[in-house]
Amino acid sequence: MRSEDIARLAGVSRSTVSRVINNYSNVPEETRRKVLKVIEQYNYSPNSSARALAGKRTDTIGLFIVSIAERNSATRVYRNNYFSPFIDAVIDTANARGVYVLVHSIFSVHDYAKIKQAFIERRMDAGIIVGTEKDIGVIAEVAAMGYPLVIIDYSPEDILRLVGKGRIAVINSTDDKGTREIIKYLLDSGHKDIGILAGRDNTYSGRVRYETYRKTLIENGIEPRAEWDLKGEFIKKIAEQAVVRLVKTGNLPTALFCCNDDMAISAMDVLSRENIKVPDDISIAGFDDIMPASLVKPALTTVHVPIYDIAGKAVELVLGMIGDTAMNISTYTMETKLVIRESCKKPV
Amino acid sequence: MRSEDIARLAGVSRSTVSRVINNYSNVPEETRRKVLKVIEQYNYSPNSSARALAGKRTDTIGLFIVSIAERNSATRVYRNNYFSPFIDAVIDTANARGVYVLVHSIFSVHDYAKIKQAFIERRMDAGIIVGTEKDIGVIAEVAAMGYPLVIIDYSPEDILRLVGKGRIAVINSTDDKGTREIIKYLLDSGHKDIGILAGRDNTYSGRVRYETYRKTLIENGIEPRAEWDLKGEFIKKIAEQAVVRLVKTGNLPTALFCCNDDMAISAMDVLSRENIKVPDDISIAGFDDIMPASLVKPALTTVHVPIYDIAGKAVELVLGMIGDTAMNISTYTMETKLVIRESCKKPV
DNA sequence: CTGAAAGCGCTTACAG
DNA sequence: CTGAAAGCGCTTACAG
CATH class of the missing domain: 1.10.260.40 (lambda repressor-like DNA-binding domains)
Known part of the structure; x- marks a missing residue:
């Protein structure tokens, strides 16, 4: 017909x-x-192809999940507690607005080209990019083609400086405020020896959380200690190894701030195996408030990142930008919230 | 260009x-x-539209997630521990084969039409349908249009009887074997009073798990008791209410077989609040082996459903069917596996 | 208010 | 081996 x-x-x-x-x-x-x-x-x-060819929209947005770090490991996107709900939320929101969602995963540097290709092939009207190590080069190229892009977790300064012109919206959460709050909470409970299990520092949120941790300690007259400065890269496995090494030194802080919940849960696993009690022997704080955070025992004290709201905002922005050809780079920041559960208490 | x-x-x-x-x-x-x-x-x-219009494939498959039951609740797809990894796995597998994935969620009976529409608009070469209450009418219509379809968790007999002709593959897991194994495990541990928290019976796996539970008990000389036959509908909230009512009766079985892990975890929450110890006072068994199953305390004894393998198989089948115009209805069954953890023990 | 015609960017018989 | 031409199914100036 x-x-x-x-x-x-x-x-x-x-x-x-x-x-x-x-x-x-x-x-x-x-x-x-x-x-x-x-x-x-x-x-x-x-016929959607005929429509698109004759000049109409595709009514499709692209969702690109970048996770280079996990490329060769078993921890692909589908096991990622953070991206998974984000993908689902984007689909839900977009579908509710009558828009189709083409989802693509980017696992290698080589795959970055796929983002550009999807636009060159005119498969979508706009795109949302989320993940670690988003390639600014590709972002600049797509922006230069004139396609709207929403990017999650990226330094607005970097975008402004390196891309310059485009139809781009950047969405972040208040990682600084969130970090400050949870560190202050630990401080106010009486902790002075607060270690960190840091995330990837080529990630905006990774850098902000790390730097805010240090800044907050220093502002409160505490010098961060190098031996409690662990690198976890936001990845369970790496975090696990770092915590194992820490335990071996026999010199534990009274609290450990983990830059995401995945790492916090890994840390708790290691500690539990080593018979170190959380929160009695050491307090564990997380970040993100992924679903398992409330299920583990003790339930994790963490910072809630409004991942569903971020996804909803991303869809809303991207759809708005499709109709508006103005070159414009804007930034949005979504509110985090401290969630106090059971994994932290006063130091003994 | x-x-x-x-x-x-x-x-x-x-x-x-x-x-x-x-x-x-x-x-x-x-x-x-x-x-x-x-x-x-x-x-x-x-240009992909021009190609498709000129007779080439779209190189796109559709993934439809049906979850009518959760339509009006806060528990949309993105919170669903079962579908989420499935979506991600399909995307991963398809992308690795150079195929795009259009993901759509179906929340109301009215939305069923979207499945047909996506095909009528020629947005995809084939589709995968997963979820609860998949509409056989829509499946028959899409099949009649000649598009390949892979359906997860559907009675092969129903498809054969009600659709008749089409390019259809049905994938299920060995829910019967899995149920039998976990019930036998309970029986062998000495349990005789085994209750059930059943899933949705308009779901194939829901029916099979329920019926196999009953059959296995009866085969072992035990008559299933009506007061321990709870309806949980595969939904956390409903399961919770059912368990609360059970606890109120004061008449608990020594073991409760929950037809999915979500319900098992809900049950454990209720029991924990009521100060009933798992597994000391009551054993809890689940089904699916979703990610939180290993994280809760006590870790859940359950039946592993190979959701990643199912997703991979679905993609493989659907891509194979695109090139093959033969009308053919086939069925595949993926192996489940008993996973013994901590939530079950001998009855006292 | 409405139709004939051009055009979107490809692929594929067809003819050579 | 290769090009000219038709055709895929729409939308949109254009003309009336």
Whole structure:
């Protein structure tokens, strides 16, 4: 069934059928009804490729999940507690707005080209990029092609400086505020020996959380100690090894701030195996508030990152930008919230 | 940049450019190289809409997640521990094969039409449908249009009887074997009073798990008791209420078989609040082996459903079917595996 | 208000 | 082996 068939059946031309479908104002109510009736009767929907080719939108957005770090490990996207709900939330939100979502995962530097390619092939009207190590080069190239892009967790300064012009929105959360709050909470409980299990520092949130941790300690008259400065890279396995090494030194802080919950849960696993009690012997704090955070025992004290709101905002922004061809780089920041559960207590 | 530009730059016709791109055999190596060089130089990729319109594939598959039951609740797909990894695994597998994935969520009966519409609009070459209450009517209609479909968790008999003809593959797991194994495990530990927290019975796996539970008890000379036959509908909230009511009766079984892990975890929450110890006072068994199952305390004894393998198989099958226009309905069954952890022990 | 026609960017018989 | 031409199914100036 093509528009021509509908036209014949309704006794009008293809032009009129198209006008009805695209809701043009200059078609009389009676004609519209007549055409609509046939369309409905035959369950007709225009061929999306033909529409797109003739100049209409694809009504599709691309969602690109970048996770280079985990490329060769078993920890692919589908096991990632952070991205998984984000993907689902984007799909939900976009579908509710009648937009299709093409999801792509980027596992290697070589795969970055796929982002550009998807746009070159005109498969989508706009894109959302989330993940670690987002390639600024690709972002600049897509921006130069004129496609709207929403980027999650990226330094706004870097974008401004390195991309310059484009239709770009950057969404971050208040990692600084969140870090400050949870460190202050530890400080106020009486902790002075607070270690850190840091995330990836080529990640904006990784850097902010790390730097805010240090700044907050120093502001409170405490010098961060190198031996409690662990690198976990946001990855469970690496975090686990770092904590094992820490335990071996026999010199534990009274609290450990883990820059994401995945690492915090890994740390708790190691400590539990070593018979070190959380929170009695050591307090563990996380970040993100992923779903398992409330399920582990003791339940994790952490900073809630509003991942669903971020996803919703990303879709809203990207759809808004499709209709607006103005070159414009904007930044949005979503509120984090301290979530106090059971994994932290006063030091003994 | 269009194929015509490439043609001009390479000194050939559009036909030849197309032949090179589509890897036709009848173009001399030298011509091929010449064209390829220009293509690479300008980073050209054909417009996907134009290709599709001219008769090529879309290189896109649709993934439809149906979860009607959760329509009006806060528990949308993105919070679902079962579908989430499935979505991610399908994307991973398909992307690795160079295929795009259009993901759609179906939350209301009205949304079923979207599945058909996506095919009518020619947005994809084939589809994978997963979830609860998959609409056989829509499946039959899409099948009648000739599109390949892979359906997860559906009664093969129903498909055969109600759809009849189509390019359809059904994938299930060995829910019968899995249920039998975990019930036998409980029985062998000495349990005789084994209750069930059942799933949705309009779901194939829900029915099989329920029926196999009953059958296994009866085969072992035990009559299932009505007061321990709880309806949880696979949904945390409903399961919770059912367990609360059970606890109120004061008449607990020594073991409770929960037809999915989500419900098992809910049950453990309720019991923990009521100060009933798992596994000392009551053993809890689950099904699915979702990620939190190993994280809760006590870690959940459950049946592992190979969700990643199912996703991989679904992609493999669907891609295979795209090239093969034979009408054929086939069935695949993936192996489950008993996973013994800490939530079950001998009855006192 | 409405239709005929051009055009979107490809692929694929067809003819040579 | 290769090009000219038709055609895929739409949308949109254009002309009336």
